[in-house]
Amino acid sequence: MGELRLMKGNEAIAEAAIRAGCDGYFGYPITPQSEVMEYLMVERPYETTGMVVLQAESEVAAINMLYGGAGTGKMVLTSSSSPGVSLMQEGISYMAGAELPALIVNIVRGGPGLGTIQPSQADYFQAVKGGGHGDYHMIVYAPASVQEMADFVQIGFDVAFKYRTPVMILSDGAIGQMMEKVYLADPVPRLTEKEVIARCPWASNGRPMSRQHNIITSLDLDPAGQERLNLVLQEKYRKIEESEVMFETIDCEDADYILVAFGLSARICQKAMNLARQKGIKVGLFRPITLFPFPKKEIHELAKRVKGMLVVEMNAGQMIEDVQLAVGCDIPIKHYGRFGGIIPTPDEVVKALEETIIGG
Amino acid sequence: MEEKFAHPELRTPENLVYKRTDLLVDCPLSYCPGCGHGVVHRMLMEVLEEKDIASKTIGVNPVGCSVLAYDFMNIDMLGAAHGRAPALATAIKRLWPDRYVFTYQGDGDLAAIGTAETIHACNRGENFTIIFINNGIYGMTGGQMAPTTLPGMRSSTSPYGRDIDIMGHPLKITELIAQLPGTYYVTRQSVQTPAAVRKTKKALRKAFDLQDEKKGISFVEVVSNCNSGWKMTPVQSNTWMEENMFPAYPLGDIKVNGELVK
Amino acid sequence: MAKIKGDIVVNIERCKGCEVCLAACPFTCIAMSEEVNSKGYHFAMKVNDDCTGCSNCALVCPDGVITVYRAKVTVA
Structure with a gap:
């Protein structure tokens, strides 16, 4: 309801x-x-x-x-x-x-x-x-x-x-x-x-005498024990990367160029994408929804089919590093960002696409 | 080994008058020989045993010498980041109001890095117990100056003695928090003699009893020795503590039933 | 005549030889051993028959290594 x-x-x-x-x-x-x-x-x-x-x-x-x-x-x-x-x-x-x-x-x-x-x-x-x-x-x-x-x-x-x-x-x-x-x-x-x-048998919320006492801590003074904990964490992150990736694609099927953006930037890029298409530039949008786990595989596959990617962020270039790592082939990947509280306009994004990727 | 004055015939269950409580895990404590921590641990566990509330108690231990207290206390425990135990305990008590909740903290933890958490938990009148071990030094990190280090007292970061012109004054945090309306019972005890140990246990018992009344923080400071940090034998350190720590940190109740003791 | 008689059992391996119990004993019943335990500590031991089982030693022992027994015994 x-x-x-x-x-x-x-x-x-x-x-x-x-x-x-x-x-x-x-x-x-x-x-x-x-x-x-x-x-x-x-x-x-x-x-x-x-x-x-x-x-x-x-x-x-x-x-x-x-x-x-x-x-x-x-x-x-x-x-x-x-x-x-x-x-x-x-x-x-x-x-x-x-x-x-x-x-x-x-x-x-x-x-x-x-x-x-x-x-x-x-x-x-x-x-x-x-x-x-x-x-x-x-x-x-x-x-x-x-x-x-x-x-x-x-x-x-x-x-x-x-x-x-x-x-x-x-x-x-x-x-x-x-x-x-x-x-x-x-x-x-x-x-x-x-x-x-029942959901959290590991939690410290009062020990019934039927079980051992629970301890919540991140400390293990024994390096071997601390390494074991780290391995457990790494295995957990591997499983998360395997199962929890979320992303959205818009008009990527026929796209020559991809805008990669998350959150608010992705909304701006959606408008920029429309503006670009009106100009005859075939642009798609790839929006990572989970930033960790990052949709590496999907970006990797997408990169094989396009001529370039513009990563749009309200920062000086952060997610672009993950995009570059994920792409793994020789296409131009550029960044467009505004920072300090400025939100980029769709026009700026299209201009950046034209200047740094298409004309660049 | 031959025990010359042993009387095995006396060692029967009906003659047993004192043994280490099973609420202490059967393992060696990590503290230095003669350290007061072990006594406070034992009194605390005896209080939980006598009140029969071990299964309803959640403890929060600090960073410092007692960082491994969760290994010794056979109850559910959480290890807090340095100074943050009162923040954890605040959430725990509010989310589990029928549980008995305590923090166990040293002077660096409670009165330096965790001052804000201590004062605000006390001022909000949270309904848990704070157990504060004051030995005037950072024990675990190797005997550095603490907020409670006495003027002139030597430590590894005040090697010529604490110079108050340069290093500031010792912080009487217990007197300070006693002023706050959210504290209901504030007392200062010690554990170097049998009488002092009995008094500390009584104070701890009262502190946990008061959690039932939900009238605010019950706060038990225990002035303790740090013979390793003070570079003395355990027995010397207890004498030094009586002669030097007690005048600066006088023993006794500071606030009872929400009223300051005059 | 009835007399109170006490006995203590020291967990030798857990004793750290701090000697705090010596000062707490009202009858000077405890002294340190000549030998050491596996950790190298001299350990507390009962050295006379004056113990009344008052538990003072056990109360102040930081490591809780002392168990105390007490009984009324009849002496001739």
């Missing part, structure tokens, strides 16, 4: 979390994502579903509350924006090491440093390559609409528990702030304590 509503992207995240049966939200205000917590505080799910909502004293505390909640097997969520997510890297690395499921939303703004409050995609490397210390990945979803902001909450929780791993929704200030209609699924009840214990 569900329900159709007009909402901001940030609000859609919050509403979807309540409906997904999320147990707790822990966050700290930062523009442009504060609506997530504001929405939750207005809705007061703690009085309806029993979901805990808490404003932490910092992003450092928020991510460690997430670590605590996730370590007991509960479904927990935090959201922040770039400078705040930088502060969270410690906790994310610990969660990856302790194999804890949790959902982290980054409504990206321009950096580095305090940067700007305008939208950006400059946290691609941080999200996709690890961000914190140690060899780890998160599964990273890049929504391109308010609808996907809502959808990826449930999907994100599902894969987080399936693989016992932190998952990130990497969006940006524009999608967080824009209003669109969104279809919201019917609420599912939160798991009971019994169900939590």
Whole structure:
């Protein structure tokens, strides 16, 4: 059944979390994502579903509350924006090491440093390559609409528990702030304590004397043990790369040129693609939806059939490195980016395509 | 080995008056000889055993000497990042309100890197217990200066003694958090004598009893020795602690039933 | 005449020889062994018959290596 509503992207995240049966939200205000917590505080799910909502004293505390909640097997969520997510890297690395499921939303703004409050995609490397210390990945979803902001909450929780791993929704200030209609699924009840214990036998939530005590940690002082943990993680990432890749292609069948873009940039590229086709240039769009796992195989196959690719990002060239690694044949791959909070226009994209790929 | 003064005939179950609780895992503790951590671990586990709440208790241990506390306490545990234990415990207690939750933290963890998490968890009036081991030094990393290192006290990063003009003052975090409306019971104890151990156990018992009342943080500081870090024998370090630490960190209740003890 | 008599059992392998129990014993019943355990520590041992099983040694022992027994015995 569900329900159709007009909402901001940030609000859609919050509403979807309540409906997904999320147990707790822990966050700290930062523009442009504060609506997530504001929405939750207005809705007061703690009085309806029993979901805990808490404003932490910092992003450092928020991510460690997430670590605590996730370590007991509960479904927990935090959201922040770039400078705040930088502060969270410690906790994310610990969660990856302790194999804890949790959902982290980054409504990206321009950096580095305090940067700007305008939208950006400059946290691609941080999200996709690890961000914190140690060899780890998160599964990273890049929504391109308010609808996907809502959808990826449930999907994100599902894969987080399936693989016992932190998952990130990497969006940006524009999608967080824009209003669109969104279809919201019917609420599912939160798991009971019994169900939590059954789903997460590894979690530390009180030891019945029938089992050994559970320990949540990322520490192993024995190098052989720590290497074993790393191998387990690497095997998990291999499985994720095998099974969880998501992407979208538009008009790639007859295309000579491909625009590769994620999130907001992909929306702009869709318009740019139409403009280019009006000019007689056969352009298709390839949109990675999961940034880790990256759709390597699909881009590799596509590259064999086209004359060139333009990677469009709101950063100085980050995802292009993964595209280059994936392509593996000799076609021109160029980057067009605006940064610091500037959103590229479709005209700029077409011009860049003409100048750097077709004419280049 | 011949035990000259042994009385095996006395060693019967009905004559047993004290044995290490089974809630401590049957393995050697990783602490230095004479370190107070082991005593606090044991008193804590005895309290859980006597209250019969081991299966309903979730512990959070820190980074520091007690980073491996989860190996020794036979209950469900989470190892926090350095200083973040109160953040974990906050979420755990709110998500599992009928569980008994505690953090176990050292002075560097609680009063330096984790000051914000400590103060805000205390100020929110979270309903868990904080156990704070104050030995005035960073033990695990090799005896560096801690927030609670005394003026003039030597450490590997204050080799000529803590010069307060350069290194600042020791932080009396326990007095500080006692001022916060979210703390309900704040006490400072020690474990170097049998009487002190009994008092510490009583304080821990009270702290866990208070979790039932949901009136805020119960906070038990234990002033402890670090004979390795202080470069003394265990017995010397206990004497030094009584003569030097106790005047700076006086023992006793600081806040009871939400009221400061005058 | 009835008398309280105590006995302690030291887990020799777990004793780290810190000597904290010596200071806690009201009757000077404990001293350190001449020998060492497999870790190289001298360990606590009972050296006279004055033990009353008061448990002070066990309470302060950081490693919890002391088990205490206590009984009323009749002496002639």
